[in-house]
Amino acid sequence: MKNVKIKMVGLPNKVVPNVFVDGEFINCKKNNFGSYEAEIQTEKDDIEITISRYFELKSKLWWLYALISFIVSIFGILEPPYDKKCISINCLFKVKLNDDNNQITIQFNTLKPNGKAAILTPNNQFEEIKNEYFVDKTVKVRKIILLVIKLLVWIGIAILVGYFISKLF
Amino acid sequence: MKTQTPLSPAKNDFLNFLVRLGKIFSNISIVSLILCLCGVLSFVALAFIFVTAFCVIILTLGTIFIIVPNFFDIVTSSATISAEIASFFLENFYIFTSITILCAIISLVLLLLDKTNKHTARIVISSIVIAIAVLFIVVALTGVIK
Numbered sequence: 001m002k003n004v005k006i007k008m009v010g011l012p013n014k015v016v017p018n019v020f021v022d023g024e025f026i027n028c029k030k031n032n033f034g035s036y037e038a039e040i041q042t043e044k045d046d047i048e049i050t051i052s053r054y055f056e057l058k059s060k061l062w063w064l065y066a067l068i069s070f071i072v073s074i075f076g077i078l079e080p081p082y083d084k085k086c087i088s089i090n091c092l093f094k095v096k097l098n099d100d101n102n103q104i105t106i107q108f109n110t111l112k113p114n115g116k117a118a119i120l121t122p123n124n125q126f127e128e129i130k131n132e133y134f135v136d137k138t139v140k141v142r143k144i145i146l147l148v149i150k151l152l153v154w155i156g157i158a159i160l161v162g163y164f165i166s167k168l169f
Numbered sequence: 170m171k172t173q174t175p176l177s178p179a180k181n182d183f184l185n186f187l188v189r190l191g192k193i194f195s196n197i198s199i200v201s202l203i204l205c206l207c208g209v210l211s212f213v214a215l216a217f218i219f220v221t222a223f224c225v226i227i228l229t230l231g232t233i234f235i236i237v238p239n240f241f242d243i244v245t246s247s248a249t250i251s252a253e254i255a256s257f258f259l260e261n262f263y264i265f266t267s268i269t270i271l272c273a274i275i276s277l278v279l280l281l282l283d284k285t286n287k288h289t290a291r292i293v294i295s296s297i298v299i300a301i302a303v304l305f306i307v308v309a310l311t312g313v314i315k
Contacts, residue, residue, distance in 0.1 A: 052174035059182035
């Protein structure tokens, strides 16, 4: 059994990575120094590591989650904001494993709309298939849809508030 | 060309949604604690009026001055209103304190569900909010707040 430790360094505070090894989702944990760590065991000689960014607005039930959040947070007033720039990660590395312990450190670059996302520093041989930052258009469109709906609701509330204040005084 | 990245499992999405709800409940508990304070300290109630008035102006995009022409006078003559608001919050003191404690506890539970990130700051804030709210109740039960 081969032990593989994946460490992701340099990710901004708000960025939560989704890590997949050979297509299987791996839970990672943030350590005290702000890096994410994951550990897996495998029998294979090489593995495929895919890293993307977790977005609330990318899940299958995003509309339901957004609706519940909006209502619970008193019409979005007390809601934590969604990410503004919607910059995502698209990394795919093929790594050849050693017989014993394998420590793979992925150093991420500063978040920007395009360009190389990360530098891989393993002790193993690796092949870089995809490695880029990109603006996730799906998330951006969904964010705009939500913003429009919120604005409409807020205008409705504003009219109601104005009406009730005029009735009160 | 649209870049496709793999989606996280539904269970993970749901857990992250719960964490988001935890943050919302943490915010609600803080606001609710401020409302409790409004009842105890009338100057906080005065500040509450000004903040509410400011929110109304922003929400109505300034049209409140057309809808209610004497809106500015109402806000400036807020001394009497602040006393009314303070008494309202004082009357419903236990309701607001209960909401504060309940929301803070829910937020604590939900934030602790996150195995990926540690929300130390929020957890500490929620704990402090619970402590203050409990202190308020103890003070109220001793008869200082009526």
